[in-house]
Each structure stands twice: as structure tokens, then as C-alpha cells.
Amino acid sequence: MTDGPTDLAPREAWHRYLDGRQTELTEETASTYHYRLKLFGEWCEDQGIETVDELNGWLFDQYESYRAGQDIASVTLHNEMETLKNFVEYLERIEAVNDDLAERVNVPHVPRDERSRETKLPTERALALIRHYRSSETLRGCRRHALLEVAWHTGARLGGLRALDLRDYDRDEQTIEFVHRPESETVLKNKGEGERVVALNERVCETISTYIQSDRYDEHDEHGRQPLFASRQGRPNPNTIRVWMYLATFPCIQGECPHGYDPDACEFRNHSKASQCPSSRAPHHIRTGSITWHCDRGVPREVTAERVNASQDVIDEYYDKSEKRDRMEKRRRPHLNKLNIE
Template identity: 55%
Template sequence: MSQQPEDLTPREAWQRYIDRRRPESTDHSMKTYYYRLKQFVEWCERQQIERVSELDGWTFENYETHRAGEGLAPVTLNGEMKDLRLFVEYLERIEAVEDGLSDRIHIPKVSDNEASSDKKLATEDAKPLLEYYRRYDKGSRSHALLEVFWNTGARLGALRALDVRDYHSDEQYLEFVHRPESDTPLKKKVNGERPVALSDAAADALDAYLVSDDRWDKHDDHGREPLFTSRLGRPGQNTVRCWSYLATLPCLHSECPHGRKRETCEFTERNKASQCPSSRSPHQIRTGSITYQLDSGLPPEVVATRVNASVETIKKHYDKATPRQRMQRRRRRYVDRLEFDS
């Protein structure tokens, strides 16, 4: 007799759920689902919960209390419980648990401030970095990387996915293309495909990088020619993240704001650059770029298209402008219209 769905162990149900989600999700999303739910499965096993049919509201209450007691940030706990609810909704669909069980999972609320980190590459920090690269290190990998991140507001995965053929030098734009069959999916899949215009400075940086000694002339495992290359071909996400931290060290252009000497500071090393309080990740550069684009007068709808996000998401998670900056935006767009004509 075949196994009934209600007899699945939490681990068996988790593995089936992950398999169902895989075709519709990116690798990054799958890793998130995998590890968040793995915590719950292992906790169930410690509680000697042998079948999913044993799950009830008290189970979820105890699990949330357990995870909160481990010191999770509110936004992290919020995400874990949301993913757990989706998992239980799947169990309802296959009739492994009773209908409505997912409604008993409490989703802790988080404030807008908790849901969105204020850390970003601020405009006043990006400007001296870009000025340094344009004057003293033009065409280096760090220069081209920062120019593209700052100019396009692209996600890490989108930048890593770029091929040389995706850069159109004459027309000065990059084309982001979803290619999951060769290990470069976009977060929003085909909905993430788009051309993004580049500034003169960003295009100049890429032109210089493509012919520089700082770029490895390599192909990836699928025969494609990545735009940004490592010694082994297409860089992994962690490699791009390390490059980002190194490219945003403020001691490149001025004295260390933290009282250190660049010659002896361990934060200038590849694997420790992330520990510098002033270095920034790709996501933090994206946040700063979106704020800068909005401050520069680009309509939210235009910025949303460039960075592949909804206007609502931009306003909630990425627009880190201060109240004064928002006032200046309104002044530029509207207040000048209130002046009497001379």
C-alpha cells in the first residue's frame, strides 16, 4: 500500500515541497526556502514529531517562541514564519494536514524601519570613489564594476549574468537577459529582461575595462563570454560580493575614517573587506543608486523599470532619502512652478 500524505515525516514533506518549488524559483530563492524550512524540520525532529499530521497551532506557537529566543531579528523571523505558512499551505493542498492549519501560523509584524535597512552607499561616498577611479584607475575591474552597479542599480545576480554580447558600446546600454539553462537566471526570470541605458562615464569605464590587463579573457563552462570575468571564467556570487566590498573601501581616495592605516589594515584583504564599516555590498550599492536616481529627478516609474522593481517596492525598501532630500525633490519638480513669471 502506498504511503498516505498524512504519514509523511516533516523531512519527507519538506523535500517534496522543495522539489515542487524548484522549477518556478531561482537558485537563490531555493536556497532561502531550503535553509529556512530546514530549521523547522530539525526542530520537529528534536520534538519527536514523526508525522506532519501531528502539526497543530501549538506546534507553530512553540516554534516561533523558540526561534525568537535565539535572537533572530524581527524581519528574519517574519520571513521564516511566512515561508513556513507557504509550506503548510502546500501540505493542505496535498491533503497531508487539515484545511485551515496554515491560518494558525502567526506572522510577527515588523515596522517599516525594521523591514528595510538604512545602510547604503550614500551619494556623498559614491562620488569620491568614482572620481578616484575615473582619474587614477580607469578601466580597472573595480572601476567598471562600481560604475555599472551605481549607474544601473542592478542586482548582484543580474550583473554576474552579463555577457560581453549584452553590452552595446555604440548605443551605450546593457541588456539583461534571463538564461537559466546556462546558470545565469534573473530574479524575476523573463520579467527581469530589459535594456538599461548607461551614462557616458559608465560606458567609458566598460570600454576601458574590456581592453585592460585587469580583465581575464575567459569563457564560462557553457562557452559564453562573461562581461566580468575571474581567473576561472564567470565569477560566483560570493566573488562579486567580495569585489564590491573591495571597490568601496574609502581609503582608496582619502584617509581612513576609522583611524586605520591602509598599509597595515587587514580590511584591505579580499576575504576581510566586508568587515570594514564603510565598505558596501552590491545590495547596498543598489539601494544607494536607487536613492540617487530618484534624487536626480528620474520619475519613480522610470527608476522602477531600470532596476526591475515595482514602484511600491522602491518606496518601501530602497528609497532611503531623508525628509530634507524628499523636500528638495518636491522643490525641483513643483515648487519652482509656483513662482510668478517675471
């Protein structure tokens, strides 16, 4: 038991910090912060730092140099130091450290184009895969096909895909609904503000309906709900969804392997190594590609923002990967007639 906030050990302090933010952070975000602060806490222990009262600008500079020397990406270092700065601001608030200590945490500048996530499933690959699934007698309507179609057409996050129930799909209305259900352990990133109904076109509905009729496991989760994307055990965990998406985006599904591997003998076909295929993509990469596709097809920014549950500013900065010339031709040139002087 500590005598006061200044006596808190770094490890105890960041646990208190994250415990206090449980109601506002999703499980995935809290896990990310936990990992970043765990790295800092372990480094402090290695340096013999016993209490937060010992923290100072020189130690923060040493830690930043230590992490930078581990050859991590510039955006990773930026994010880690930003989380550390927020943690130190918490320490200021509880009067565990001096009021101006957070200002001594340097958050390295990263250019906007480097902060954005460049890895995505390119439109041409996504559409080729979807067309192949649709035309294949053996693959049409399989779970991987349905998962890819829903992810691509809604731009949903992994958590949103996992949270979907069978009842959230309405064939007659051609919609799918994302609902925040924390009481039964499926939360949306933005909680209640992430709830939305997304319209689907006929071909996507055909895919989902075929999947439900022919390939979906008729299982319930531990809360009695019926997951749309079900495993034999009920609702899959997040990593299982990731693996399914990796498997769904293998390039050899609709063509030759671009990396020279024999698909019949390729080790990436193993579930545990699916993520190591250079061309397989995770749910977030599909989301990034999907949002870019929406923008390139001329879907209004406000409509895209509603469909994918992201602000227009965030879409512009992190997800819209259109080439500059494409942006001009597809989104700006049609407005030139508004600038006529005659």
C-alpha cells in the first residue's frame, strides 16, 4: 500500500490509469495502451526507477532513444510516446508528479502521409476476388466469400463484423445493422455512436443469403445469440475473424501465386501461418481499401462516413488512398462548370 500518489510504482500507476479508463476504451484500444505502457514500465524497472516521483525529462528522452534504437517504425514511436504523454498528464492530475512534467515527453513529429495507413486491399484485387467467388460453383456463398463481401461493402471494423447476429441481416429490406451490445460482450468501437443500419445491394444480399442457407454453422454463443459469422463453437474470437479474412484474400484463390509458391504445398495455407502470406490482408486492410473504393466511386463523403462509422476528417487523413490525380478527375473536375465566368 503506498503512502500517496508520489510513491506509486510506474507499473502500479499505469494499471490505475487504465482501470480508470475502462468505461471509455474498447477492449482492443485498452489492450494497445496496456502494451505500450507495459514497455515503459518494464524499462523503468530495468533502470531501477521505483516511484513515479523519480520521472523526469531526461528519463523520457532516454526511453525515446531506447525505443527508436529498436528499429521500430516512426509512426509506432509516435504512438507510443503519445500514449506515454497522456499517462503522464494523468499523473499530473492526481498530483503524483509536477504539473509541467507531461510537456517534457517528446512526441516525435510524423508527416501526415506517413501517419496514414498505406496497406490496404487494392480495389482491383478485391473486385477480382469477389467476382471469382461469385462465379465459382464451389466457393460461392462460402463463409470466406460472405465475410469478404460484407466487409468490402460496409467498410466495417473487425469488431463490427464479429458483433453481427443473424437477426441483424434483413433480406427483405436489404440491410445489415451494427448494434452495440456490451451486456453480451460484443462492443462497437464507438459504442452507441457506432450503431448504424447499412444498405446492401442485391448481389451482396444473394451472397449472404446463400451463405446462411448453405455454409453457416447453426450455433449460438454463450449468451444465446446467433452470430452471423459463426464457428463450430459459436461466436469466433477476434483473431479467428482475422485468420478467416487472411484466408479469404489469398491471391491464389483466383489466379496464380504472385510469389511463386505452389498452392498445394504452401505453408501459408495453414491457419497459424495465413497472416504470413505477403498478399493476404487483415480486416483493417479491407476497411481501408473499401473506404478508398467508396470515395473513388463518387459516393459522397458524408454518406461514406455514415456507412463506415468514421468522421470525414479521419477518412481524408487515414483511409482515402486515392491518387491525387484520381481525386481531381473523379471528385473535383465535375464541379468546374460552377466556376465559369461567362
